[in-house]
Amino acid sequence: MKKATNTKSKAAKTSAVSSPKKAESKVSAPKVPSAIDTDLVEVLARLLGKTDLSEIEVEKGDLRIKVARTLVGASVAHAVHVPQPITAAPVQAAVPAASAPATKADAAHAGAVPSPMVGTAYRRPSPDAKAFVEVGSTVKAGEKILLIEAMKTFNEIVAPRAGTVTAILVEDGQPVEFGETLLVIE
Structure with missing residues (x-):
């Protein structure tokens, strides 16, 4: 039975890719991408991984591909910078207060x-x-x-x-x- 199940699933996958007419007949389902489009997505994903970009978008005729990722490191960088101004402000405020009374008098x-x-x-x-x-x-x-x-x-x-x-x-x-x-x- 397992062989029959595997054969059916392979056949289903093959028919879905080789006969895009079935996918086009449904109004809500998008076109099934061809092998070239899948390769393009893989290339864009690798390019995104190698660079500091957060997203890449390509349009080719009616086809539009957008590959994006969320940057986790950006939120960590903001958390590191928040405490620094807080510690610097009291030190700067204390210095002028010490010299001001002698100057005014x-x-x-x-x-x-x-x-x-x-x-x-x-x-x-x-x-x-x-x-x-x-x-x-x-x-x-x-x-x-x-x-x-x-x-x-x-x-x-x-x-x-x-x-x-x-x-x-x-x-x-x-x-x-x-x-x-x-x-x-x-």
């Missing part, structure tokens, strides 16, 4: 020297050299008091007037903002 002082640019402030010309000025130093108008590095260029900051340095509000190598008070000269 000393900015109103008549001898406050504001930063003319955004950059990194340096109190000494090189790491092994002594500082340009210290608290208690007497300076002349136009004397170099700091360096600010901006875009790989070192800019000299000079004393706007003569006097005594009463407060230095920046550390060596500290980032500074435009208008931030660097030091106070009385």
